[in-house]
Amino acid sequence: MLVSGTPLRVHTPAGEVTLTGDVSAVVGRARSADIVINDGRVSRRHLVLHPTAVGWRVEDISANGLWCEGRRLGNVDIVGELRLRLGAADGPEVVLLPQPVRPVIPPTAPTRGPDAAPISIEGLAAFAPTPVTSAPVGSVGPGGNSGGPGDGGVGGDAVPVGAGVPVAAGVPGQPSGPGGVAPGVSGGLSIDQATAQSAVVHDRRRVHPLRPGRMRMGRSRDNEINVGDLLASRHHAELHISLGGVELVDLASANGTFVNGHRIGRAPVMQRDVIAIGHHLFQLEGSSLVEYVDSGDVAFEVQDVSVFAGTKQLMHDMTFRLPGRSLLGVVGPSGAGKSTLLNALTGFRPADRGSVRYAGRDLYAEYDELRRRIGYVPQADPLHDQLTVREALLYGSELRFPADTTADERRARVEEVIGQLGLSAHADTRVSRLSGGQKKRTSVALELLTRPSLLFLDEPTSGLDPANDQSVMETLRGLAKGGGAGSTDESGRTVIVVTHSVLFLDLCDFILVLAPGGHVAYFGPADGALRFFGKQDFREFAAVFRELEATPGEEMAARFRASEFFVPSAVVAPAVRKAPPELPSVRQQPVTAQLSTLTRRYWRVVLADRSYLRLIIAYPFLLGIVPRVLKAPDGLGPLPQSPNPDATKVLVVLVLCACFMGMANSIREIVKERAIYRRERTIGLSRTAYLGSKIILMTAITTAQCLVFTLIAVVGRTPPQAAALGSPLLECLLAVIVAALASMMIGLFVSTLIDNADKAMPILVLVTMGQLVFSGGLTSMTGRLVLEQISYLVPARWGFAALASTDDINVVSKLGNPTLRTDRPDRLWEHTAGTWALDIVIGIGIGVIALLLTTVMLRRIEPKVTRAAEAAPAEGTGPPGFRPGPIRGQSQPPTGRLPLRG
Numbered sequence: 001m002l003v004s005g006t007p008l009r010v011h012t013p014a015g016e017v018t019l020t021g022d023v024s025a026v027v028g029r030a031r032s033a034d035i036v037i038n039d040g041r042v043s044r045r046h047l048v049l050h051p052t053a054v055g056w057r058v059e060d061i062s063a064n065g066l067w068c069e070g071r072r073l074g075n076v077d078i079v080g081e082l083r084l085r086l087g088a089a090d091g092p093e094v095v096l097l098p099q100p101v102r103p104v105i106p107p108t109a110p111t112r113g114p115d116a117a118p119i120s121i122e123g124l125a126a127f128a129p130t131p132v133t134s135a136p137v138g139s140v141g142p143g144g145n146s147g148g149p150g151d152g153g154v155g156g157d158a159v160p161v162g163a164g165v166p167v168a169a170g171v172p173g174q175p176s177g178p179g180g181v182a183p184g185v186s187g188g189l190s191i192d193q194a195t196a197q198s199a200v201v202h203d204r205r206r207v208h209p210l211r212p213g214r215m216r217m218g219r220s221r222d223n224e225i226n227v228g229d230l231l232a233s234r235h236h237a238e239l240h241i242s243l244g245g246v247e248l249v250d251l252a253s254a255n256g257t258f259v260n261g262h263r264i265g266r267a268p269v270m271q272r273d274v275i276a277i278g279h280h281l282f283q284l285e286g287s288s289l290v291e292y293v294d295s296g297d298v299a300f301e302v303q304d305v306s307v308f309a310g311t312k313q314l315m316h317d318m319t320f321r322l323p324g325r326s327l328l329g330v331v332g333p334s335g336a337g338k339s340t341l342l343n344a345l346t347g348f349r350p351a352d353r354g355s356v357r358y359a360g361r362d363l364y365a366e367y368d369e370l371r372r373r374i375g376y377v378p379q380a381d382p383l384h385d386q387l388t389v390r391e392a393l394l395y396g397s398e399l400r401f402p403a404d405t406t407a408d409e410r411r412a413r414v415e416e417v418i419g420q421l422g423l424s425a426h427a428d429t430r431v432s433r434l435s436g437g438q439k440k441r442t443s444v445a446l447e448l449l450t451r452p453s454l455l456f457l458d459e460p461t462s463g464l465d466p467a468n469d470q471s472v473m474e475t476l477r478g479l480a481k482g483g484g485a486g487s488t489d490e491s492g493r494t495v496i497v498v499t500h501s502v503l504f505l506d507l508c509d510f511i512l513v514l515a516p517g518g519h520v521a522y523f524g525p526a527d528g529a530l531r532f533f534g535k536q537d538f539r540e541f542a543a544v545f546r547e548l549e550a551t552p553g554e555e556m557a558a559r560f561r562a563s564e565f566f567v568p569s570a571v572v573a574p575a576v577r578k579a580p581p582e583l584p585s586v587r588q589q590p591v592t593a594q595l596s597t598l599t600r601r602y603w604r605v606v607l608a609d610r611s612y613l614r615l616i617i618a619y620p621f622l623l624g625i626v627p628r629v630l631k632a633p634d635g636l637g638p639l640p641q642s643p644n645p646d647a648t649k650v651l652v653v654l655v656l657c658a659c660f661m662g663m664a665n666s667i668r669e670i671v672k673e674r675a676i677y678r679r680e681r682t683i684g685l686s687r688t689a690y691l692g693s694k695i696i697l698m699t700a701i702t703t704a705q706c707l708v709f710t711l712i713a714v715v716g717r718t719p720p721q722a723a724a725l726g727s728p729l730l731e732c733l734l735a736v737i738v739a740a741l742a743s744m745m746i747g748l749f750v751s752t753l754i755d756n757a758d759k760a761m762p763i764l765v766l767v768t769m770g771q772l773v774f775s776g777g778l779t780s781m782t783g784r785l786v787l788e789q790i791s792y793l794v795p796a797r798w799g800f801a802a803l804a805s806t807d808d809i810n811v812v813s814k815l816g817n818p819t820l821r822t823d824r825p826d827r828l829w830e831h832t833a834g835t836w837a838l839d840i841v842i843g844i845g846i847g848v849i850a851l852l853l854t855t856v857m858l859r860r861i862e863p864k865v866t867r868a869a870e871a872a873p874a875e876g877t878g879p880p881g882f883r884p885g886p887i888r889g890q891s892q893p894p895t896g897r898l899p900l901r902g
């Protein structure tokens with residue numbers, strides 16, 4: 001039976017909240033609504049939920065009404081579960097479910113999990129639920145989180161308690177206080193003050209009362225704590241709660257569970273430790289778990305960042321602070337250190353000294369978690385030209401989201417970002433047909449899929465005309481500010497853009513001008529930059545760059561520091577940090593799932609590239625004709641009185657064409673998608689899956705080509721007798737396929753070595769000529785010192801040897817015959833099953849070695865993730881509350897390597 005004060009669970013497409021107390025709540029599209037639903041069919045204020053003496057009542061205040069099972073309703077009392085559609089019969093669904101009032105659970109003996117560690121924790125002596133809060137309902141925006149499960153468990157109730165304390169939007173260069181703690185945060189916490197700051201910088205907050213036993217967290221609604229985030233797995237983690245304390249256990253989640261920035265498998269959780277799952281942060285406060293959504297509106301601080309290359313200092317004590325939702329333009333002459341700075345700020349090449357803090361948390365120390373909040377758009381768009389915008393984003397979402405997300409969930413997010421970036425009209429346009437600006441927006445869309453709260457862009461406007469330049473910069477500004485009420489992107493984010501283009505710098509909130517040597521020549525608001533450099537307009541900034549190039553960086557930095565524009569940074573304790581731990585990096589999906597995605601994407605790319613498709617189909621027919629036109633009127637067998645030179649000619653041309661075809665198929669494959677590989681590697685792409693997808697498809701294509709080509713070349717004139725398999729045609733076919741595949745692997749290896757696809761063709765010609773010479777068919781390799789040894793490394797040598805073995809070329813060419821040919825017979829050409837098999841096995845072995853070398857060389861083009869190992873700071877030298885030493889729940893030796901795994 002329902003009574004006054006009955007909690008009401010409200011499930012909307014944006015999440016779930018439980019209303020309590022005696023306060024009405026408005027549901028609508030407006031940001032000012034208590035529960036926000038971003039859908040055009042929903043009125044700004046659509047309905048009001050009123051508490052009554054016997055439960056709850058729905059009042060319709062909308063233009064387009066409330067709908068239930070296809071009929072329009074008026075005002076209605078809620079007596080049981082009520083499913084409403086807003087604005088139309090198929091409008092967004094709101095499920096209203098009154099919750100029976102439960103008795104308070106007395107402190108009882110806890111149900112201790114079998115493996116629960118005995119942990120002492122303050123504030124969890126009793127498990128009486130937190131008193132129900134009758135505060136205003138927190139708004140649930142996109143990516144918002146929901147409260148409890150559908151099972152009505154006590155602990156599952158999410159009790160919104162309204163907004164937390166917003167971050168103090170500091171003056172640039174002025175942290176909000178020592179250690180970056182916003183005013184109002186009490187001191188004396190047991191953890192890093194800076195980390196504690198995250199408790200107050202996120203303005204969406206809800207409370208989950210804890211109960212003894214186990215409480216599961218995840219994306220699925222059947223969890224006690226529902227995490228409405230595509231980065232969360234369905235069943236992500238579990239809290240084991242006992243009188244002894246709370247333990248957090250990761251349930252083999254795709255994106256990992258983090259405690260204080262470190263990925264855990266199982267770890268005790270102390271009061272105010274920061275638990276992160278996707279974009280959601282949780283802290284244990286007393287007997288409750290308080291949840292915060294990373295709304296992007298958090299400060300980004302760079303303190304005394306220095307980068308060295310050997311003894312050369314590339315970056316000098318870089319310090320600045322950006323409030324949330326700001327757009328920073330980083331400019332400077334060529335070689336000033338813009339890329340160095342970008343690498344330091346993204347953690348791709350961490351700084352050697354100083355700290356980078358996001359929401360007060362050390363990026364390097366908590367890299368494995370925080371890197372998930374970073375979007376990075378490289379200068380070269382990481383997109384396949386042959387895919388449409390929608391296809392590129394769908395494959396991108398498959399790689400980025402956990403394997404247990406449904407196709408519908410991914411599609412919905414893709415459509416959302418397409419709309420957000422104004423790409424709806426181009427969603428089915430091929431990337432190659434987009435304008436430069438649209439292409440860049442597609443690259444940004446790819447990053448936005450995971451809702452990063454920090455977005456970095458490297459030269460996004462390079463090569464764009466002024467109109468596209470302006471449109472991209474306006475897009476970036478829009479992304480920084482967020483879309484405002486009712487939009488799909490209310491949050492906004494901090495956007496940092498490195499650019500050579502100065503025309504639209506006035507769109508930036510802040511500008512960082514770098515002088516050569518990585519010195520700060522100016523940091524501050526955009527208009528201040530004009531005044532500081534004495535210019536009217538950013539078009540005059542070319543002169544500033546000339547001046548910067550001509551003046552020593554130290555002098556420019558000193559000039560800025562002495563100016564009225566310099567705002568000294570508040571004194572912060574010396575920046576210290578631990579080297580990032582070596583942990584297996586988080587991969588969103590198993591390697592097999594990635595392999596499937598990448599193979600399908602590659603196949604789609606091949607199919608979409610019509611000219612390439614035509615070429616790979618035409619290749620075997622055209623190349624098959626080459627050996628075919630070589631006349632062999634006597635066939636390929638032996639002649640009674642004389643050598644048969646036609647046999648060698650036909651077989652050498654056959655193997656050479658196979659080697660050329662195999663290598664041509666692969667030599668551009670890696671170099672042409674370098675930018676894509678590098679970016680996807682940083683989001684957890686498996687090297688094995690990547691190479692595997694290439695090998696699966698290229699092997700299939702090359703084998704099919706070899707089949708056609710060999711049949712054209714030798715049908716009707718096959719060698720007379722097989723050496724090993726009983727069928728000369730089959731043996732020829734296998735020899736050709738092995739030579740082609742081994743060459744294909746060499747092509748892949750070469751593709752990792754070159755940095756430009758244009759270099760592929762000259763190398764292909766060179767290697768093919770080498771294969772011809774070393775095949776042994778043109779000139780004998782037997783007994784020729786050095787040449788013979790080199791020839792053993794060449795696929796054509798082994799492919800030709802296998803063909804020669806089948807055809808018994810030693811006999812056919814009368815080698816070693818004292819009167820006809822004085823050349824020595826070749827051991828590798830003997831017409832025996834053993835020799836033929838040896839030729840084939842070694843041919844395969846060369847392919848395998850080339851593959852291993854490719855794997856090794858692929859690492860070379862991956863983002864640099866190492867830095868000089870840094871000694872852990874001495875205790876007491878860090879910022880207030882800093883805790884050096886190993887993190888609980890993991891063994892983490894300090895190392896200079898950030899986690900990327902194979």
Ligand SMILES: Nc1ncnc2c1ncn2[C@@H]1O[C@H](COP(=O)(O)OP(=O)(O)OP(=O)(O)O)[C@@H](O)[C@H]1O
Nearest residue numbers: 309312314332333334335336337338339340341517
């Ligand atoms: N590994 C390194 N060893 C030595 N010097 C380096 C190294 N990497 C970069 N540099 C130097 O550091 C300086 C800054 O390089 P960086 O690439 O960051 O400049 P940039 O401003 O991005 O240049 P551009 O605008 O041309 O891309 C340059 O003088 C460069 O030669």
